[in-house]
Amino acid sequence: MTDTAESSSGIDPERWVERYGNDLFRYAMAFLREEKQAEDAVQECLLAALESSRNYAGKSSEKTWLTGILKHKIIDSIRRQSREKPLDVPEILTDSLPGDEELFDETGHWFASIPSLDDPASALDKKRFWQALDKCITAMPPKLAQLFMLRELAGMDTENICQDMQITSTNLWTMLYRSRMNLRQCLEINWSGSR
């Protein structure tokens, strides 16, 4: 039963859960927000890692390698969800987000002044900025937050996102625009305001 892994390649699957379980789970939770899904993603990640452990060249740390695999599993999970529950585009676009009319006047110019967000310079500032960022993402409408996170995780691969979510590129760009505007406004309150 307790076959010890021959760690010729320097990896030790026996202890993955103990060593990285919490970190990987926390990471998955940041994107998926639901325990069951995050647990499944961690499991799929570790099983996939075991399967492909021959490919682990030891160039990055074991944890960085596992996190890279986890990212793909998180993307898979979000895609699966969105296939099951397709996005209601009109609903999301009008859903509790500030409309353009609150930001721009009828000629399309900014109503209010725009506070400049200060670069978080120190490590402590960075941590506080990230906390504010996390808070603001959590406060976004969930579907929009998920789309925003998926876009960042999946990189430029927006074509696949559109296919999975059954939306047009134009809709995707509009929703990402909304999510970024939402995030910016929230941060201008939560970051600049906390100085």
Add this chain to the structure above:
Amino acid sequence: MLSCKEVSQLVSESVDRDLSFGERVGVGFHLWICHKCRKFVHNMTLIKNEFRQLIAEPENLCAPHIELSAAAGERIRQKLLQCQCAHPHRV
């Protein structure tokens, strides 16, 4: 000339697609004369860069109260063991 609203949309879209030459020129000219939009671009760029750093490493997401439950941890450990036993020479 592009309005601030149009510029804000194009700046966001420039992250997701390549803007046309005309769009780039229009945005560039607008930014040259509009300090509000310059601040807007600064803020959007900052948020994008910080977010990318935030998700680069799990340590950056500090939420110590979130932990993998003991039951789920054990379940995953068992799965790994089964998988390893099924392919004893894999590792």
